[in-house]
Amino acid sequence: MTTQTEHVDHELIEAAAHVARTRCRGDNHTMAAAARAQDGRIVTAVNAYHFTGGPCAELVVIGTAAGQGAYELDTIVAVGDRDRGVVPPCGRCRQVLLDYFPDLKVIVGAGDRLRTVPVADLLPESYVWADHQLDAEN
DSSP: OOOOOBOOOHHHHHHHHHHHHHHOOSSSOOEEEEEEETTSOEEEEEOOOOTTTOOOHHHHHHHHHHHTTOOOEEEEEEEETTTTEEOOOOHHHHHHHHHHOTTOEEEEOOGGGOEEEEGGGGSTTOOOOSHHHHHHHO
16 A cells, blocks of 8 residues: 655645536536546536436546546546535445556645545555556556
8 A cells, every 4th residue: 555645736626616606506517526637637527416326526527538538647636515515436436446546646635734645555456357457566
C-alpha cells in the first residue's frame, strides 16, 4: 500500500463543484465528478440515480472521457450537491476505477484534510480483474 500524498488539484475540485452547483437538480443528479486526463484536459459528468443502481458520477465520467477521446485518466474527484463537498467513491466505484486505471489518483477528505491518494490505497487487498493489473504487480 502506498501512503504517499500528492498535490491536491484544486482546479479539478472546483470543476466538479461547479457542475454540482449548476447541473445537479432534483433527486436524479446529486453528485458531480471531474477527472483530469493525462493530456491535461478536465472532463466532468453527473450521476444518474435510479433505484436499480444507476451509475455514480465517477462511472459516468469514465464514459464521458472515452467519448471525448480521453482514455487515460490521471486524477478524479467527486463532489456532492448542496455544498456537501468532496465525497469519496463508493466501493463499486473504487473497484471499477482500479480496474480501468490502476495508477489513478483520487482526491478525498474535506477542508484542510483534502489529500490525493492512489486508488489502490482506497481498496487494499483488492480483487484483481484486469490482466494488466497482474502484470503491474510482478
